[in-house]
Amino acid sequence: xxxxxxxxxxxxxxxxxxxxxxxxxxxxxxxxxxxxxxxxxxxxxxxxxxxxxxxxxxxxxxxxxxxxxxxxxxxxxxxxxxxxxxxxxxxxxxxxxxxxxxxxxxxxxxxxxxxxxxxxxxxxxxxxxxxxxxxxxxxxxxxxxxxxxxxxxxxxxxxxxxxxxxxxxxxxxxxxxxxxxxxxxxxxxxxxxxxxxxxxxxxxxxxxxxxxxxxxxxxxxxxx
Numbered sequence: 001x002x003x004x005x006x007x008x009x010x011x012x013x014x015x016x017x018x019x020x021x022x023x024x025x026x027x028x029x030x031x032x033x034x035x036x037x038x039x040x041x042x043x044x045x046x047x048x049x050x051x052x053x054x055x056x057x058x059x060x061x062x063x064x065x066x067x068x069x070x071x072x073x074x075x076x077x078x079x080x081x082x083x084x085x086x087x088x089x090x091x092x093x094x095x096x097x098x099x100x101x102x103x104x105x106x107x108x109x110x111x112x113x114x115x116x117x118x119x120x121x122x123x124x125x126x127x128x129x130x131x132x133x134x135x136x137x138x139x140x141x142x143x144x145x146x147x148x149x150x151x152x153x154x155x156x157x158x159x160x161x162x163x164x165x166x167x168x169x170x171x172x173x174x175x176x177x178x179x180x181x182x183x184x185x186x187x188x189x190x191x192x193x194x195x196x197x198x199x200x201x202x203x204x205x206x207x208x209x210x211x212x213x214x215x216x217x218x219x220x221x222x223x224x
Contacts, residue, residue, distance in 0.1 A: 022060070025056075025059070025060070026047060026050065026051050026056065027047070029050060029055070029056055029059065030045055030046075030047050030050035030051075033045055033050060033055065042160070053153075054149045054150075054152035054153040054156065055153050055156075057145065057149035057152075057153075058146055058149035058150040058152075058153050058180070061142050061143075061145040061146035061149055061150075062146045062150070062180045062181070062184055063184060064138075064142040064145075065139055065142035065143040065145075065146050065181075065184070066181075066184030066185055066187070066188045067188065068135055068136075068138045068139035068142060069139050069143075069185065069188065070188035070189070070191070070192055071135050072132060072135040072136050072139050073192075074192055075131055075132050075135060076132055078090065079095075079096065079097065080095050080096060081095070082094075082095050082220065082221075083196050083197075083200070083220070084200075084218065084220050085200035085201075085217050085218050085219065085220055086196050086197070086199050086200050086220060086221075087199050087209065087210060087211045087219075087220075087221065087222055087223045088195060088196045088199055088209075089196070089220055089221055090220075090221045091220050091221040092220055092221075094221070103128075104117065105117045105118075105124060105128070106118070106119075106120055106124065114127065143181075146177075146180065146181070147171070147172070147177060150171070150176065150177055150180060151166065151168065151171040151177075154166065154171060154174070154176050154177075155171075195209075199211070200217055201217055203215075208223045209223070210223070211223065
């Protein structure tokens with residue numbers, strides 16, 4: 001394995017898994033749609049038609065928005081909240097934004113620190129919050145995509161059933177939009193809570209998401 005592939009292995013692996021999952025979702029989705037369409041006497045879709053349809057778009061977007069919400073909340077809440085014994089938490093006495101010295105900014109920056117970490121003013125403030133801001137922006141954009149595609153898919157079903165389509169405001173208040181939203185949010189919150197709590201008592205040797213195997217259960221903010 002080349003040095004570049006080895007050093008980027010984690011990202012490459014998840015990109016490959018993402019593509020494989022999207023392909024699988026597209027293939028099974030169009031098969032399921034055509035199965036239902038055939039039973040109802042409706043026109044069938046090609047794979048290209050399906051992956052450019054609102055049905056496919058809303059399914060992808062509703063999962064993406066919930067994932068980015070999970071990361072956004074995790075990034076922000078772990079600044080201030082701690083969990084005794086969890087490697088997913090900071091040490092109990094380090095809640096908050098932390099000092100400039102600990103964060104290596106301004107006069108405490110290192111020679112190889114990012115340029116905006118070495119300056120003061122709006123650039124440092126923006127860079128200091130850039131991860132949360134970016135995750136928040138992606139979450140909002142993907143939630144907007146879910147809303148737009150979801151309304152289109154919902155109205156397509158309404159028209160097939162000879163019912164009136166919903167306007168933007170009506171769909172915003174519709175159970176379909178919020179059911180799609182909450183069913184994804186609850187699963188993300190469960191997953192994070194499980195990771196925080198289970199990592200107190202369980203180990204995965206060699207993983208930075210786990211404490212060292214022999215580390216006491218009460219150790220907090222210690223990663224293997």
